[in-house]
Amino acid sequence: MFLLKTTAVLLKRNVLELPHLQGTNIINIEHLRCISTLPITKNLVLMSKEKKKAPIKSLKLSPDQNRPLVVMPTWLMAKEKHIKKYANFYLDYGFDVLNISVTPWQLLWPVKGTQVVAKDILKFLQINKSYSPLVVHGFSVGAYLWAEVLVRLAAERSLYQPIIDRISGQIFDSAADITELVIGVPIAVFPSNKVMQNALRSYLLYHMKKFDKVATSHYVRASQMYHTNLIRVPALIFCSEKDPIGAVRSNQRARENWESNGTKVYWKCWDDSAHVGHFQKHPKEYLDTLRNYLDKLDLLANRDKIQIKI
Template sequence: MLKTLQLAKNASLFCSKPALIPANRLQLCVCSVSTEANFGLQKTRVDDNILLQKSATSRPGAPLVLMYSWLAAKQRHLDRFSKLYLNKGCDVVYVQIKPLQLLRPTVGSQKIAEKLVGLVQDSGHNDRPLFVHTFSVGAYLHSETLTKMSQHDAMHQTAIVDRIAGQVFDSAVDLDNVPYGTSRALLKNHLAQNSLEWILNAFLKVTYKHTMAHYEKAHKTFFCNPASTPLLFLYSQVDPVAPASTIERCMNILKNDHGKEVHSKSFESSAHVSHMYQYQNEYVAALESFLHNLSCFNDEKPK
């Protein structure tokens, strides 16, 4: 209870309203560049949230893959997924959100989204198709990015959203499950998880204007997805963080109410964001089948 009261007391931290910086004016600060000789990989650290990975087999015209990670994911966890795209000549942008950035949308997730829009509009990437692969809460961050892309397109007569060729949602978390999912991602002890979940639920109620209101807008953006491209949902029948019933209801709404082309693959018993590890062959087959129908992946691929 004391922690909850302290959170409520500090709710003013969420009241700041930074000015929106047009994405074409964002200055991308490259923090570091490293190369892994074994795989010919060049990793460019844009900031603490964004990492650009290029391989020696990168080919002109191949999609720039925006890979939104789950909370507390390590880069080595995402490497297995990124290699699928790097081997096709794509470059991969890792995008990761931290817990406090998730809980402070105006100075957290929305600022990451602005920086990402600036990156895809950079002169090295502004003529490339985009492909999206999200995990867990990454689906929320992608929704914030879609909002910033749409704003940029309206302000500058660009067409960033139209460059999106396809979108994959692995274990997508609905806004109602943010407290549950966050507590499970950060803690292992069951009692501690329940306590943190309770605290976060209380916190979101007292900071509604500065937290949940933004989540709800992102929720609407997700369903009214401005990108008219195919969607692939990958989920488990036993995932309590991203329940199958919620995802299946979401797919039905997208398909029947919004006319989206929706594909899916359900896994029988894998844990949250663990489908690839437990069902690698099935996961890769579902993804490859989805990519095969996208023209940007049908060009000649590097060996």
């Protein structure tokens, strides 16, 4: 009981919140490339090869961007150095990347957490209409966050139809469904502490039973929207037989549901890679699959020139 209370206090106090950048920074990275990062909100950070400007208290960028954008909701507790490996791929092809993170607390209390972030995502996309086309590349619980976006899109379809029309691709890596929440979150938060993993797992089971109206019911609704998926552009799914968090069975169910509504689904499943570890384990195959998918959708510029060093 003490461990359960301690875990709940840590989450409530946001001790586990991810750090976010302040101001616009230029970060030097390999190959003499650089990334300009612009925090939009505490959860949204824009990554680009060019410096960006945003007026205070406004999500509007100046000038208009007129380039493709990747909407990238990442996995829980994702480190910046790992996110940059994916961002670099897109930046080299002329995309900007909207990196989106959520904290454990925001995940546990969706009404005041993930749903607020989902609203900010749509507000940013709505205000910055010149970002087109859009590609969604979600990881792990980032797929759930995107599902909260889908809930809002469905609820106000007429308002957000222009955003839907700009989406040309959707990629999901190790997507974690609601059924895997109690498995994945403890490992992400306490990767090396089995005692705290078990404590958090027990708390999550309690949390989902106790707070159905303000938490669990929202997870279920988002999961339903993810599997229904009103975005009908071709999709790419990465998963692994070894991954208990982004389980093959739930990803396969999503694939079948999407295909039944007419969505073309490309599927890449490995036998041996860990959760959100497909790129690390199979870098060349991962990038080739991603590149071929985007190429089929005619979303890559300078496709013959770019050679990513792994």
